[in-house]
Amino acid sequence: MDFKEQVKSSVDIVKVIGEYVRLRRMGATGRYSGLCPFHQEKTPSFSVNQSRQFFKCFGCSVGGDVIKFVMDIEGMTFWETLNLLAERNGIPIPKRTEYSDAESKLRGALMDMHALAARTFQANLRSPQGGEAREYLVRRGLSDEMIEAFGLGYSDPGWDSLTKRFSAEGFSAELQESSGLVRRRQESSGHYDSFRGRLMFPIHNESGKVIAFGGRAMSSEEQAKYINSPETPIYRKSYVLYNLHRARDGMRHSNRVVLVEGYMDVIGVYAAGVKEVVASCGTALTATQVRALRRHADTVIVNFDPDTAGINASERAIQLLLDEGLRVRVLSLDGGLDPDEYAKQHGAEAYRAKLESANGYFHWLADRARVKFDMRTSEGRMDAFKFLLPSIQKISDRLERASIANDVAGYLGVETGLVLDQLKRSATERRAPVPQTPAQASISAIERILLTALLAGQDVREQILPRLSAQMTEAFQTREIVDVLRQMAPADGPVPFEALEGRLSPAAQSLLHQIIAADDTSDETQRLEHAHACLRRLEADRRKGQIDGLRARVKSAEGEGRLDEALRLMAELTKLERDNQKGEGL
Numbered sequence: 001m002d003f004k005e006q007v008k009s010s011v012d013i014v015k016v017i018g019e020y021v022r023l024r025r026m027g028a029t030g031r032y033s034g035l036c037p038f039h040q041e042k043t044p045s046f047s048v049n050q051s052r053q054f055f056k057c058f059g060c061s062v063g064g065d066v067i068k069f070v071m072d073i074e075g076m077t078f079w080e081t082l083n084l085l086a087e088r089n090g091i092p093i094p095k096r097t098e099y100s101d102a103e104s105k106l107r108g109a110l111m112d113m114h115a116l117a118a119r120t121f122q123a124n125l126r127s128p129q130g131g132e133a134r135e136y137l138v139r140r141g142l143s144d145e146m147i148e149a150f151g152l153g154y155s156d157p158g159w160d161s162l163t164k165r166f167s168a169e170g171f172s173a174e175l176q177e178s179s180g181l182v183r184r185r186q187e188s189s190g191h192y193d194s195f196r197g198r199l200m201f202p203i204h205n206e207s208g209k210v211i212a213f214g215g216r217a218m219s220s221e222e223q224a225k226y227i228n229s230p231e232t233p234i235y236r237k238s239y240v241l242y243n244l245h246r247a248r249d250g251m252r253h254s255n256r257v258v259l260v261e262g263y264m265d266v267i268g269v270y271a272a273g274v275k276e277v278v279a280s281c282g283t284a285l286t287a288t289q290v291r292a293l294r295r296h297a298d299t300v301i302v303n304f305d306p307d308t309a310g311i312n313a314s315e316r317a318i319q320l321l322l323d324e325g326l327r328v329r330v331l332s333l334d335g336g337l338d339p340d341e342y343a344k345q346h347g348a349e350a351y352r353a354k355l356e357s358a359n360g361y362f363h364w365l366a367d368r369a370r371v372k373f374d375m376r377t378s379e380g381r382m383d384a385f386k387f388l389l390p391s392i393q394k395i396s397d398r399l400e401r402a403s404i405a406n407d408v409a410g411y412l413g414v415e416t417g418l419v420l421d422q423l424k425r426s427a428t429e430r431r432a433p434v435p436q437t438p439a440q441a442s443i444s445a446i447e448r449i450l451l452t453a454l455l456a457g458q459d460v461r462e463q464i465l466p467r468l469s470a471q472m473t474e475a476f477q478t479r480e481i482v483d484v485l486r487q488m489a490p491a492d493g494p495v496p497f498e499a500l501e502g503r504l505s506p507a508a509q510s511l512l513h514q515i516i517a518a519d520d521t522s523d524e525t526q527r528l529e530h531a532h533a534c535l536r537r538l539e540a541d542r543r544k545g546q547i548d549g550l551r552a553r554v555k556s557a558e559g560e561g562r563l564d565e566a567l568r569l570m571a572e573l574t575k576l577e578r579d580n581q582k583g584e585g586l
């Protein structure tokens with residue numbers, strides 16, 4: 001068995017996908033469904049088929065095996081995906097150099113360099129040279145446990161200790177530069193460390209590998225408070241959320257996540273016992289990040305800093321979260337404190353109580369509106385209401401929408417009549433065409449049953465295919481698939497998917513995915529019985545077609561006085577009808 005087959009046969013697609021998407025079991029048939037992680041949707045059209053080890057989304061029509069899923073969701077190459085799955089399942093990995101493509105090699109080396117850097121920074125922090133940094137952490141109230149849990153470290157203030165370390169390990173200058181951890185000197189030749197004398201926060205991807213760092217200055221004299229890794233082949237800022245890999249389990253359990261602004265906030269909230277907390281890494285929140293959140297929880301509690309930048313960022317984040325269909329609450333802490341400071345000053349319990357009491361985003365937005373507009377005039381109050389209107393329109397439930405509109409109007413002191421007016425007006429504007437997901441061609445039950453049987457095993461194919469004439473499948477929507485199956489060499493067991501898929505047109509591939517995803521039979525005998533029943537139906541249909549045709553010919557021969565011919569056709573007809581009765585009795 002080659003490496004890929006070995007990996008595929010040792011993992012279960014439901015378990016793997018279940019770590020990225022909340023899946024619900026559909027009946028007892030090994031079929032699961034959930035919200036598609038690859039497009040925005042509010043009702044699940046993403047389906048995973050355990051017996052086929054296959055996934056398919058009926059909304060955006062992505063589909064494939066477990067490897068395809070992990071490649072797409074992690075943005076990894078084929079070999080990285082194999083390695084990741086192998087590693088998680090204790091399968092020995094063949095030497096990277098023997099197998100992988102250039103891109104996987106590059107990314108693999110960058111990952112190795114980041115792991116090495118993280119270890120080095122951590123060792124520095126524990127060593128005598130980390131004394132000042134340790135003191136700083138104590139001052140900020142970080143326990144050893146948190147320092148350990150978050151893998152915090154310290155970068156050597158000298159110019160090139162990490163650079164030297166990389167060189168000693170045999171990483172080329174080119175690799176070092178593309179890691180973002182090392183820079184080329186401008187004036188003279190040589191390289192130097194990007195992070196020097198800073199407190200180091202490792203940033204992980206969703207599978208828990210270090211892919212970047214944030215480095216905090218320890219004195220306020222430093223020009224930049226934080227320096228973050230640049231984008232590299234393994235680090236795309238708009239995709240990554242700080243702490244997501246540690247937050248995932250908590251998010252699943254509580255069905256919520258706390259979104260904060262900074263690394264320190266994440267650690268502070270986590271230390272207060274709320275593990276479902278994440279931050280974007282010093283950039284504005286993106287739709288991709290929001291989708292990553294939505295895979296694990298429905299509610300987001302936005303808890304940004306109470307300064308102007310934080311407030312503006314909250315406004316943007318709220319809109320984005322609503323657009324992606326999440327439920328949003330906002331926590332603004334009193335005393336101008338950020339989450340980290342609040343938890344330190346008032347204690348973990350007080351912070352958690354605040355979180356529980358966080359209001360829906362409307363209250364927060366309404367308060368924003370009261371500050372922004374002149375509430376003494378009726379125009380100002382109306383403007384404030386209009387400021388809130390887009391968010392009100394995003395509420396999909398009509399009754400809830402009307403009730404919140406009334407609440408808000410009351411809170412802002414706007415007349416109810418005007419409110420209803422505005423709601424109606426914007427509802428008409430809103431009725432612009434909504435983009436529809438492409439209509440799914442529905443496959444007839446007969447085709448579906450026959451094909452799932454044909455895909456199941458060689459013995460089934462041997463029984464069914466010879467009886468399935470080209471004429472019978474002529475009108476099949478899935479004719480192309482059947483034709484390819486007819487041409488394919490006999491194989492033991494289920495049809496090798498890639499081989500089949502590779503020979504199909506995109507349209508037929510999509511049909512194939514649909515069939516596989518809808519396959520909920522677990523009983524192979526039943527599958528075969530159903531297939532035979534379908535065959536009998538098709539055969540009967542064919543005979544009926546022939547009989548009807550003959551009858552028409554008899555009639556026209558009689559009508560035109562060709563009696564010899566009519567008699568001959570009658571005899572044929574009788575024989576066919578007799579056969580047919582026998583056939584139906586089968």
Ligand code: GTP
Pocket residue numbers: 214216224225226227228261262263264265280281282283305338340
């Ligand atoms: P403390 O100030 O130590 O409590 O850290 P913090 O994590 O709370 O940081 P802060 O609230 O100031 O900033 C929020 C996030 O923005 C940080 O975690 C960084 O990701 C990012 N950030 C802050 N300052 C800078 C900067 O000077 N440069 C860059 N690139 N990012 C920054």
Ligand code: MN
Pocket residue numbers: 262264265338340
């Ligand atoms: Mn802070």
